[in-house]
Amino acid sequence: MQLKQQQIIDYNTSAKEELNNNVNFLGNLIEKKGFNTREIIQKLADFQVAIPSWALGAGGTRFGRFSFGGEPTSLEEKISDIGLIHQLTQTAGAISLHIPWDIPKDYNAIKELANLHNIKFDAVNSNTFQDQSNAKESYKYGSLANISKQIRDQAIAHNNEVINIGKMLGSKSITIWLADGSSFPGQINFQTALQNTQQSLQEIYKTLPNNWKMFIEYKPYEPNFYSTVVKDWGTSLILAEGCGNKAYTLVDLGHHLPNTNIEQIVATLMLKGKLGGFHFNDSKYGDDDLTVGAIKPYALFLIFNELVYGMQNNKNNPELSWMIDASHNVKDPLEDLIQSLDAILIAYAQALLVDHTQLQQAQQENDVTKCQELLQDAYRTDVRPLIQQARLQSGGVINPIDAYRKFNVRNQLIKERGTDTIATGL
């Protein structure tokens, strides 16, 4: 489903005047504080987030999965759905593929289709946490960490294949997340498992093209419930440094034990020049993969505060990869993704309103109250008009969720695809 540009223009007409007033009001407020409204709006317009190919249908848990109808059943339909989100938000300019869930059948056709929708290919994801029907070896007891060299070699070969698929699509990075670990004490030798993982990653790293990056994603538990080999940022950093300059740590916001100070992890990784990118989502308890900003919006703001500081001060850290990693159990997947994009831009815009000069001054003077006031003043600023203006000037709609419903998108997709189509993915 693709919208005509005229539909978008007509949709925005009624909301334009009010937006203009809001932007002028907010502009006066933040210009008085020394910020440049136009510059901030441009940064928001330029900020592109990759949509996961595995999160365009209904997610589920072991207790059940409830379909939405009109779910995409091919990579072509997934790219078309991301294209629609991008038309509305002008922020979803990339897709992150998961292999083998989304192996292209016709590479040229897929690249043309993505081009048609102004969508680039961000990181490709390998999958050695499930056994493929035709696989010789099983990953039941691990993949790159497995005690068996045959199984490690099979997993290494799969990652090399994923890199080749990415090369054919124009992707420039691979994300490696390993479920490897144990569910009972004594089940594995921690040191052997970590050494095997390091050696396996170094094997994969050898085939990484010069202009590529390897993202090593960590996670404390699930599907293993006693130990995970790549359990935290420190382990991921050790492994990345053990590989080389093209290897980085990927931070999935849901992969932290409760109350972990993620913004401090982000600051540390940026200082080391080893932060590669993000899987944005939110969570209350575990790896809940909920809508970004739905549970801990202040924590998300604090993370972006460290990102804005790092992007200004850590020139040794590469350009970051921004990706969503979510699963939709009760919300329309496309609405959920649109809300996540909005929450990401809101946190970024608020962080762009932190006066770092004053903050450093207050930190020098140990004026703790002033430090908090400076952060919370930015966080408590309603920045939504800046995001709406960024979308409008990029050719998107002012209110994407409202437009998504006004254009009756889900029912259109159900009419086209039926009610019981199931998308590959989580």
Ligand code: LRH
């Ligand atoms: C693991 C993870 C990883 C993906 C998977 C879909 O929990 O976050 O990024 O491979 O979800």
Ligand code: MN
């Ligand atoms: Mn993830």
